[in-house]
Structure formats: structure tokens, C-alpha cells
Amino acid sequence: MVDVHSHLLPLVDDGAIDIDDMNGMLDIYLGEGVDSIVATPHFKSGIYMNSYEKVCLCIDVLGLSGRVLPGQEVFLDKDTLGYCKEGLIRGINGGSYLLVELAFDKFRVDYLSYVIELIDFGFRVVIAHPERYAYFSKNPSLLDDFIRVGCFFQINSGSFLGLFGKDVKDFAFLLARSGLVDFVGSDAHGSVKRVPRLKVALQILDKAKAGLGSIVESNAKSLVLDELLVVQKRKPLADKRKSVKLGAFKFFK
Ligand SMILES: [Fe+2]
Numbered sequence: 614m615v616d617v618h619s620h621l622l623p624l625v626d627d628g629a630i631d632i633d634d635m636n637g638m639l640d641i642y643l644g645e646g647v648d649s650i651v652a653t654p655h656f657k658s659g660i661y662m663n664s665y666e667k668v669c670l671c672i673d674v675l676g677l678s679g680r681v682l683p684g685q686e687v688f689l690d691k692d693t694l695g696y697c698k699e700g701l702i703r704g705i706n707g708g709s710y711l712l713v714e715l716a717f718d719k720f721r722v723d724y725l726s727y728v729i730e731l732i733d734f735g736f737r738v739v740i741a742h743p744e745r746y747a748y749f750s751k752n753p754s755l756l757d758d759f760i761r762v763g764c765f766f767q768i769n770s771g772s773f774l775g776l777f778g779k780d781v782k783d784f785a786f787l788l789a790r791s792g793l794v795d796f797v798g799s800d801a802h803g804s805v806k807r808v809p810r811l812k813v814a815l816q817i818l819d820k821a822k823a824g825l826g827s828i829v830e831s832n833a834k835s836l837v838l839d840e841l842l843v844v845q846k847r848k849p850l851a852d853k854r855k856s857v858k859l860g861a862f863k864f865f866k
Contacts, residue, residue, distance in 0.1 A: 614647045615836070618651065618684075634804050639680075646812060650682070650809075651682045651683075652683060652684060654668060658688070683706060683707070687702055689724060690727070693731065694727070704737075706837045710737045711736040713739065713740060715740070717745070725759065732763065739766070741767050743756060743788065754851040756793070757849055768794050772785040774810065789818060797815060815829065831843060
């Protein structure tokens with residue numbers, strides 16, 4: 614099994630706090646049957662400048678080559694394309710899939726144009742945990758443009774397990790029913806809190822929608838090999854606004 618989203622590398626972002634924490638995560642991965650982990654430390658301009666080269670170096674220095682593959686979770690903004698051109702940002706495992714996250718506080722109208730720039734540059738854009746952005750769960754039709762231009766979607770395993778609250782969980786399952794769960798990643802940040810849990814979530818998904826757990830497991834392998842995915846039939850979300858329970862939400866960054 615492959616985890617496509619993990620803050621495993623210590624001391625580079627808000628993930629593992631030291632090598633013991635990282636080793637604890639690796640032990641959990643072993644128990645989960647995860648044999649390949651994509652390290653995706655945050656890349657956020659001026660805050661987490663984790664270049665692709667730095668991620669590769671960390672993996673090498675820590676003796677994790679082979680089991681851990683390089684990636685980044687790129688905070689999408691006006692400078693993202695420039696960093697890609699400079700080579701600071703690259704796709705996962707050097708391929709064409711790029712994991713991007715958005716701001717939690719509010720939707721930016723420029724997001725779609727930034728995504729189109731990245732696609733034109735040659736990336737396959739994967740939106741990290743769309744279920745956690747309250748502006749999407751309150752207004753799912755905002756996602757339709759991202760579906761239209763060919764984005765992929767990575768949902769956190771913890772979202773299906775209720776880790777981020779009921780609204781996030783409900784929206785994660787709505788995305789599953791709408792054919793919008795291309796990947797499930799743990800987005801694990803440590804060995805004590807937000808630990809790597811994938812297996813249970815995939816089992817739950819398989820029950821919610823027959824075969825979905827197997828599809829996302831297979832897609833994760835395709836991602837690291839830079840191969841084409843199994844893309845499910847997308848259902849537009851334009852009519853879903855009233856079906857999602859609105860309410861107060863919390864930030865669990
Ligand atoms: Fe993350």
C-alpha cells in the first residue's frame with residue numbers, strides 16, 4: 614500500500630518533531646501494511662521553503678531511500694508557477710502529479726487560473742483534502758470548475774473516520790458518492806497525533822461504495838509511477854448545495 618500524503622520527515626514543517634517521532638510513524642506504517650510513503654512536507658512561500666531537492670536530500674540522509682519517495686504539499690498562490698520554473702517545486706517522485714493545498718480561511722477567485730497555469734506547464738494537479746475547506750463544503754459547486762479543467766482530488770483518511778468533525782466527514786462521503794475521491798492519503802503529522810491510518814479508511818470506503826477502496830489503492834501506485842489513473846465518473850456538484858448540512862466548523866490545521 615502507498616501513502617501519497619505524509620509529513621513524515623522530521624523538523625522540516627509541522628510534521629514529525631524528531632527522528633523518534635518519525636520512527637514511530639514508520640512503525641505504524643509497517644503495521645498498516647504501507648510499504649511506500651510519499652513525503653510531502655509543506656512548501657509555502659516564506660514559511661516552509663522545502664524545495665524538491667531538499668526533500669530528496671533529507672530522504673537520502675535519513676537512510677529512507679526506496680521506502681520513502683519525494684514530494685511536496687504546495688500551497689497554491691501567485692508565485693507557485695514561478696517556483697516550478699525555478700525547479701524548487703517538482704511533481705511527486707519527479708513525475709507529473711503535483712499535490713497542492715489551498716488556504717483554509719477563504720476561497721481565492723484566482724485559484725482556478727493558478728491551477729490552469731500549472732496544468733499548462735505540464736502538471737496533473739491534485740487538490741489536497743478539498744473536504745476540509747469549509748467554502749467547498751458550504752458551496753460544493755465551487756469544485757465544478759476544478760473538475761472541468763481535470764484536477765484530481767485527494768481526501769484525508771481521517772476525514773472518513775470523523776477526525777475533523779461531522780461536517781467534514783459528511784462532505785468526504787458526498788465526494789465519494791460523486792466520484793471525486795481519486796486518492797486517499799493519511800496526511801499524517803506524527804506518531805501520537807494525526808497518525809498514519811489508511812487501512813480502516815479504505816475498508817470503510819469499500820463498504821460505502823463497492824470497489825472504491827481498491828481503486829484509490831491502485832491509483833496511489835499509479836501516482837508514484839506517474840501513470841494514468843482510474844478516474845471515476847464525476848457527478849457535478851452544482852445541485853448539491855442544499856444536501857450538505859451547513860453549520861459551524863472548526864479548523865484542525
Ligand atoms: Fe498535509
